[in-house]
Structures are given as structure tokens and as C-alpha cells.
Amino acid sequence: MKRVALLLVAAFALTACGGPGRPVDLAVVTSADRPEPEGSGPGQAGSGGTEAPDCGDPTASLRPNGLGIPAGSTMAKIRERGRLIAGVDQNTYLFGFRNPSTNKIEGFDIDMAKQVAKAIFNDENKIQFKAISSRDRENVLANGDVDIVVRTYTINCERLEKVAFSAVYYTTGQRVLVPKSSTITRIDDLGGKKICASSGSTSLTQIARHPAKPVPWSVVNWSDCLVLLQQGQVSAISTDEPILVGMAAQDPAVKIVGPKLTEEPYGIGIPKANTDMVKFVNAVLERSRGDGSWQQSYNRWIADRLGEPASPPTPKYRD
Amino acid sequence: MARSARTTPGRLGIIASALVVLSVLTGFVAALALQTKQDTISGLAEHREPLSAAAQQIYRSLSDADATAASAFLSGGSEPVELRERYEVDLAQAGAALVKAASDVEGIPDAEKQVDTLGQQLPVYTGLVETARANNRFGLPIGSAYLREASTLMRTKLLPAAQELYRIDVGRLTDEQDDAASFPWLTVALTVILLGALIATQVYLTRRTNRLINVGLLVSTVAVGIGLIWGVAAGWVSAVAVGNARDEGSQQVDVLVQARIVALKCRADETLTLVARGEGGAEYEKEWQVLAPTISGKGDGDKDLLVKARDAATDSAVSGEVRSAIDNAQAWQEAHRKMRELDDGGQYDQAVAMAIGDDDTGAAKAFNRLDENLSSAIQKGREKFVESTSSAENALIGLVPGVAVLALIAAGGALVGIRQRLREYR
Numbered sequence: 001m002k003r004v005a006l007l008l009v010a011a012f013a014l015t016a017c018g019g020p021g022r023p024v025d026l027a028v029v030t031s032a033d034r035p036e037p038e039g040s041g042p043g044q045a046g047s048g049g050t051e052a053p054d055c056g057d058p059t060a061s062l063r064p065n066g067l068g069i070p071a072g073s074t075m076a077k078i079r080e081r082g083r084l085i086a087g088v089d090q091n092t093y094l095f096g097f098r099n100p101s102t103n104k105i106e107g108f109d110i111d112m113a114k115q116v117a118k119a120i121f122n123d124e125n126k127i128q129f130k131a132i133s134s135r136d137r138e139n140v141l142a143n144g145d146v147d148i149v150v151r152t153y154t155i156n157c158e159r160l161e162k163v164a165f166s167a168v169y170y171t172t173g174q175r176v177l178v179p180k181s182s183t184i185t186r187i188d189d190l191g192g193k194k195i196c197a198s199s200g201s202t203s204l205t206q207i208a209r210h211p212a213k214p215v216p217w218s219v220v221n222w223s224d225c226l227v228l229l230q231q232g233q234v235s236a237i238s239t240d241e242p243i244l245v246g247m248a249a250q251d252p253a254v255k256i257v258g259p260k261l262t263e264e265p266y267g268i269g270i271p272k273a274n275t276d277m278v279k280f281v282n283a284v285l286e287r288s289r290g291d292g293s294w295q296q297s298y299n300r301w302i303a304d305r306l307g308e309p310a311s312p313p314t315p316k317y318r319d
Numbered sequence: 320m321a322r323s324a325r326t327t328p329g330r331l332g333i334i335a336s337a338l339v340v341l342s343v344l345t346g347f348v349a350a351l352a353l354q355t356k357q358d359t360i361s362g363l364a365e366h367r368e369p370l371s372a373a374a375q376q377i378y379r380s381l382s383d384a385d386a387t388a389a390s391a392f393l394s395g396g397s398e399p400v401e402l403r404e405r406y407e408v409d410l411a412q413a414g415a416a417l418v419k420a421a422s423d424v425e426g427i428p429d430a431e432k433q434v435d436t437l438g439q440q441l442p443v444y445t446g447l448v449e450t451a452r453a454n455n456r457f458g459l460p461i462g463s464a465y466l467r468e469a470s471t472l473m474r475t476k477l478l479p480a481a482q483e484l485y486r487i488d489v490g491r492l493t494d495e496q497d498d499a500a501s502f503p504w505l506t507v508a509l510t511v512i513l514l515g516a517l518i519a520t521q522v523y524l525t526r527r528t529n530r531l532i533n534v535g536l537l538v539s540t541v542a543v544g545i546g547l548i549w550g551v552a553a554g555w556v557s558a559v560a561v562g563n564a565r566d567e568g569s570q571q572v573d574v575l576v577q578a579r580i581v582a583l584k585c586r587a588d589e590t591l592t593l594v595a596r597g598e599g600g601a602e603y604e605k606e607w608q609v610l611a612p613t614i615s616g617k618g619d620g621d622k623d624l625l626v627k628a629r630d631a632a633t634d635s636a637v638s639g640e641v642r643s644a645i646d647n648a649q650a651w652q653e654a655h656r657k658m659r660e661l662d663d664g665g666q667y668d669q670a671v672a673m674a675i676g677d678d679d680t681g682a683a684k685a686f687n688r689l690d691e692n693l694s695s696a697i698q699k700g701r702e703k704f705v706e707s708t709s710s711a712e713n714a715l716i717g718l719v720p721g722v723a724v725l726a727l728i729a730a731g732g733a734l735v736g737i738r739q740r741l742r743e744y745r
Contacts, residue, residue, distance in 0.1 A: 103395030128665030
């Protein structure tokens, strides 16, 4: 009854106003609010100021001194604890990623970390993986939260001020990944366009400083970049070639273009004070080069997908 | 008129008209006020309470969907059927509750905004979860990136909107409860004035005519008296019932709902810590550490929602549920502590099993039992609310037509009574 009365009143009011009413405007929503990965936003260059400090050849590490574990050494303490704690990535296909079907973390970097565990415990499974983001790598080492960081970690002078590195275990360079339909052939074509990279990575710094002035867009994990590219929220992704290869392996609608922009030597990060650990890890790497386990890992994860064979890089030592 | 007012018959005529007008006016105002009150009370049970329940249902279902998706992810391989079903039911419930909540936000821009956010973002969320699922089935790690994006959307947009909507709906419920229990000052004042006027008229007539009783006016006075007593008594009974519905019903439910929201947030934190598997997980665990003490059942009633609910419970069934909720919350927190010890000690797989496994002492089972306790306590609180609110409504039955008839009797009585005296002057 009340509704009828209201309707009558409304009808009367409308007719009394004279002019015809306007239909209710439904087009208030004209754009969609896109979802974004956590921590996604405009990117900034690394914290190292404009000029990186000069430290000579950053890739020269400490000479290995065998696989023995002296009492009181860092390795002895790790052995006492019962497990090696490794800071790794769980979101970068081929290097460090969580296999959805087994819930285990796998990849080339993970194999390297397991080699270190195997050298200490004679058991590659005595290892605890802590997933960390690119930007946290220096922090977790400085705080002593982890024993090693094996996470597509480029050795450079800026980082050497805070952490120590093993000898180089893999060398690659930064390239660009775009949708297959894109006409872009190199990073110079991307002026004013959004390029995604993980925050705290050398790749992001490279994008931010490129003369073509692309717009750096930063995320926490590399796989977030691929999500943004698939959703059309960025025009390209730029980082080290094998990471891009890992993305292309997950999405047949993308391609890798352009020349290598940089040289990125990967090393295992170690707390700066633990020089005994640096020497030990270098001995582990030496063994893995010698007994074919490096080659085996490379062939398993990278060779076919990258389409080129490789042999382990020759280590450089300071003395 | 001015001249006739100086003569007694003239004055009587004026008094008669004034009494009739006052009676009719009082009757009209009273009937209108009572009708409004009745509408408010029936609106409480039919609209306000169901809507705040719908808003909390949206929150619960969405939060549970998010935690379930994370658990399914953690279980690895192809997701367990029961987790998938739970996720589907959660979304179906959220969708249905959203439609209900959307039906009553017109004119409340803040509520409209929340419903708008929920309506726009829920399909986006499900799209992301399905993309994650497809990629997971292919064994591609980008699936977990989509799941993280979905969870971020849930935690930064959907859940805050649902929580705000619930807050608005509870606010509206409380406001209308206050309305329904308010004292009808205007009506009572008018009735008292009318009563006074009738009595004064009778005193005046008795002095002028030396007749003790005027039947017409006496009938009027009695009618107004009955109306006043009936109205005040029924109004009082109704207000008390509305107050009971609030104290033992809706307020109790609100505390339980808050406890449930905290439990859901903690559960999501627990699973997401394991999904993050490292640095990012510290934030979730920090939130757990802040939230968990508010449902531990150990603190005092100011900070601990479960203790508050237990202390406020008047119904033995509700307090029984709250007591087992406290037991289960403590069992859960114990399981959580063990789970964190395992994870921090490097036993990730065992920690995952502790968090999502079927073990009776595990976190998943304890959380589910807690959620069931809270759900059933909320249901009982809602029943109490509806019961008390409908007795508030019943107390007012017949009052509107009753008051209208009494007002007409009062007007008629005054008219007849005074005309009788007037006739004597002719």
C-alpha cells in the first residue's frame, strides 16, 4: 500500500514538473580498476648514487683452500646447526622456482645451493630455503639470516661494499622481452613506455638510466613482471637473458629481442665477515666444474631453452 | 466569536471545538507515531538485521575463499577436491549475500561505494584465481604470481570494502534500534495536555452548572486515560524487548562477528606466511602476533573478544558455544606455535602439514572447529534477536487502530457532553 502511495506521489510530482524525465545514467563506470601485484609501482635506480664505486675487478674472489672444515669455522657452525640456510628465489622459472606439482623449490641456482649443502653434510637435502626478494638480498646477508644467497645475484662493486661474493658461476646479459605481436626490436624503441623489472635488481637500474628514457616499473618478484605483461599493464620486461627465457617458456605469446645490453656475472652472496665460507664455496664451485655437476645442471635447466651450449666460466681470484 | 466568547454558551462552544480538534489531532499524531515505530521495529527484523548478516557473510565467505585458495596452493599437485568445493561454495555464498546487501544501499553513498567495489572486483578476483589454477596445472610458476595478485586484490580492496559495509550496516541497525526504543515525547505530551484539558473542562462545568458528572466528558476522559495507559505500557514493554534484542542479540552477534573476522584474518596470515616461504612472510606473522591475543580467551573483556562474548552471553547455548570456541582457539594457537617452530627450524614440509593437514591436532582442524563454534553462536544470537524483536512488535499489536478509535470516542464524548450542557441554555 505504502509503495503504491509513494508511486502515485512520485508520478504526480513528475508530471507536475512538466518536462520529460531523463533516464538514469548507467555509464558512470567507464574504466576498469586493474589488479596489481603487491609492491608493484614506478621503479627507481639502485641506491648506489650516480657513479658506482671502483673496486677493480669485482669478479675476482678468494682462492679456494680445499673442502676441509676446520673446527670453529663458519662451516663447522653450520654443520652443528644441522642445516644450511640459503636465501633463494621461488618465483623465477629455471633458476629458483616452486614446482607447483611437488611444492619443492627447484632450478639452476637451487642446484648450486644444494652443492654447498652436500659439501658440508654429505647430504644435499640438509638445507632450508628462505624465499627472499631481490631487494632483500644484502639485508638478509648483513643480518646473518642466511648463510648464502643464491639468487641470480650479479656481482658488482656497489654490492661488494656490503657483502662478499663467490667466484662467478654463470655469466649472462640483460635483454628485452615483448609480446610476439609487438614491433619493438630493442630497448631504444621503448622510450616513454613501461618496462618491468624486479626492485633492487641491476636490470631496473639499467632501465632507469637508459638514454632512450623508458619508464621503469618495479615489482617484487620476476614472475609478477610476466603477469603485468600478460595483462597489458607494461610494454616490455628487461632483465638477464635466462630469466627471460624462463618467462618465454611459460608463455608462447612472447619473444626476446635486441642485443645483450650488459654483462651480468652471477655469484653466490656470503656475509662479508665469513671469508672462510667464501673460500669454501669457491672450492665447492671448483668441484662442481670438475665433476660435471655444473654441466649437468646447466643442461637440465637452461641449455635447450636458451638454445646454446655453455661451459662453466673460468674463475678469477684476487691473488 | 469575540463577543460570544464573553458569554458562557459562547465559551462552551469554543471549548467543545477545541477539545474535538485536540482529540483528533492527538489521535492522528499518536497513530502516526505508533505506525512509524511499528514499521521501524518490523524493519529491524526484516531488513536491517538480515543486511548486516549479509555483510558479515560476504566478509566471511571472501576471506575463507582466499585462505582456501592458499591452502589448495600449498597442498601442491592437483588441488584436493574438498578444498576446491569449499572455495566454490564460499564464492557462491559471497555472490548471493552481495546481491542481498546491494538491494538496500540506495541513498547511502558510503555503502553504495563498498557494494560497487565488491561488485566490480569480485569477478576480477575469480578471474585471477582461475588463471592461477590453469597455470598451476601446467606446472608453471607464474600460477603462484597470479594467486599472489589475487590475494593482494582480496586483502587490499575486497575485504576492506566488505568490512566497511558491515560496519555501516551495523551502524544503521543500532541507529534504528535506538529509534525503536525511543520515548514518544510529542505523543505523550499531547495526550497529557488533552487529558488535562478534559479534566479542566469538567471542573469548569461542575462549577458553572453544579452538576457533578458529565457523562460525555467522562467517557472522553476514560478513553484518553485508557489510550495513555495502554500506549505507555505497550511502548514500555516494546522498548524493553528492543533493548533485549540489542543487548542479547545484535550486540552479542557483533562481538562474535568481530571475533570471527579476526580468526579469518589470522588463518589467512598463517597460510600466506607459508606461501611466502621467507622474508615476505614475516609481515603476515607479525599481523598474527598482533591479532591472535584478541581471540585467545585468556585476556580481559576489553581486549579479548571471546572473553567479552562469554561474559556478555545470557543464553546458556550461546555461552556453551563461546566456551568451546575458546578451547578451540587455544588449541589452534598451540598448533600455530608448533607450526612456526617447525618452519623456523627449517622443517617446511612438516610445517605445511601442520597448517593444512587433516590431523586433529593440526591448525586447519582447530580453525574449522573455532569457525563452526562462532558460526553457530552467531546463529543463536540472531535467533535471540529475532525473538525479542518480534515480541517488541507484538506488544504494539492493535495499538494504532485502538488509539484511533479512542481518539474518536474522546472527540465524540466531548462534543456530546458539551452539547448536552449547551442545550440547557436554550
